[in-house]
Amino acid sequence: MPAIAGVRLATAEAGIRYRGRTDVLYVALDEGTEIAGVFTRSRCPSAAVDWCRANLASGRARILVCNSGNANAFTGLKGRDAARLTAEVAASAAGCRPEEVFLASTGVIGEPLDARKFEGVLADCAGRAAPHGWLEAARAIMTTDTFPKVATRSIRIGETSVTINGMAKGAGMIAPDMATMLSFVFTDAAIAAPLLQDLLAEGAATSFNCTTVDGDTSTSDTLLLFATGQAGGARIESRDDPRLAAFRDALDDLLKDLAQQVARDGEGARKFVTVEVGGAESDASAHRIAMSIANSPLVKTAIAGEDANWGRVVMAVGKAGEPADRDRLSIWFGGIRVATDGARDPDYDEEEASAVMKKDGVTVRVDLGLGDGRATVWTCDLTKAYVEINGDYRS
Structure with a gap:
């Protein structure tokens, strides 16, 4: 410096x-x-x-x-x-x-x-x-x-x-x-x-x-x-x-x-997570959906467990309160598309997806298929150590 x-x-x-x-x-x-x-x-x-x-x-x-x-x-x-x-x-x-x-x-x-x-x-x-x-x-x-x-x-x-x-x-x-x-x-x-x-x-x-x-x-x-x-x-x-x-x-x-x-450096974190959302009706809508994914304890614990559970991403998109169409939704973990057109990708391979989830850096990408809005946010996984750190914070 x-x-x-x-x-x-x-x-x-x-x-x-x-x-x-x-x-x-x-x-x-x-x-x-x-x-x-x-x-x-x-x-x-x-x-x-x-x-x-x-x-x-x-x-x-x-x-x-x-x-x-x-x-x-x-x-x-x-x-x-x-x-x-x-x-x-x-x-x-x-x-x-x-x-x-x-x-x-x-x-x-x-x-x-x-x-x-x-x-x-x-x-x-x-x-x-x-x-x-x-x-x-x-x-x-x-x-x-x-x-x-x-x-x-x-x-x-x-x-x-x-x-x-x-x-x-x-x-x-x-x-x-x-x-x-x-x-x-x-x-x-x-x-x-x-x-x-x-x-x-x-x-x-x-x-x-x-x-x-x-x-x-x-x-x-x-x-x-x-x-x-x-x-x-x-x-x-x-x-x-x-x-x-x-x-x-x-x-x-x-x-x-x-x-x-x-x-x-999130408390107890082991993985750095990038959430990319595209195809939203606006940038603001994309940002709110991205934050819904990044803040979801279920998404974050799945990443901590190295589980390519795209269902939790679907949940986080749906609960955001923003325009979304289940049948236009596509989801990627890293470069692996795991879901598309409202269902599991027909070429999905569990071994390939699991290999992506084992990396120190994981990218979750979502395309809503509705417009040109996009946003990127950063977060981390949620581990047992987070609970331990905050449970003992004042002791």
Whole structure:
């Protein structure tokens, strides 16, 4: 992971929930850094989400603070006070205003967050923040994740070399409806905040909004994009600027990379699953059907058991509430067509289908035969380990 001009990182152990591991990420951003963000549509958002939403309109950021181990969600007035105290401690350490501090928290819901644990820790982070350490930063925000999730892209915008770095965390409670669990993206490009906002919302729609592990949307989902402008070159302020296309394509590709890493690391997962739906009446209809398949416990357990049970896919298509015709439906596992025209494929071979299901990556493809609508979503299988992880989550 290369350095991003205008971005410095530090991690620390504050003992919020875990012992013997880092649980705080501190990111310092040069003055003039512009920001965009999208957040959970949960009606029970965390205090950190409320804090970020209130400050996003300014379009400016100087500090990001993220903690793991405690979501600071469903914590009432104490949660709001903890968010403000965290921002004030970070602002004091960096010499900026609390409103220029952006927050994210992940972990247990309903437990008060003791923000006093940040006192001293954030000042120390401010003193030693450095341009490198991206993997360490991604590890500090992990909860049940099994590996740090990072991605980088390098492009040219006109005559200017630009870098985009991103990190994400998430393995369970993954069914975002706007963004993701937690994801932070940084670039040295000079792009106006309103334009960044449009690009981020559009990119999330085809990446994190197409990812699900268990169908449960978090209270804390936060996706933030920071642009320091330190790469140089004239600031991009309009969608009509021809230099924008390269950045948009790179950003979209990076977001999809991070989203797929989240699906691959689903709690207890052993298989990465791609669901492709075509032939729907519209793209929106295809997306809803694809998510119905990807969120079905029966489909996911069949994949975990390496069982080419297309009947469960038929069920998931039918229950989606979208236009579908049983007698036009075709289904593939990998490159093997298992069902067509409302019945089992006449050339179906159980041995071939089983071989596909034994792979680490499985693609389920559906064609509805109704129109041109299509969508792709990513998920994982559902194993006994998922139950074990979540049954023991607070113990």
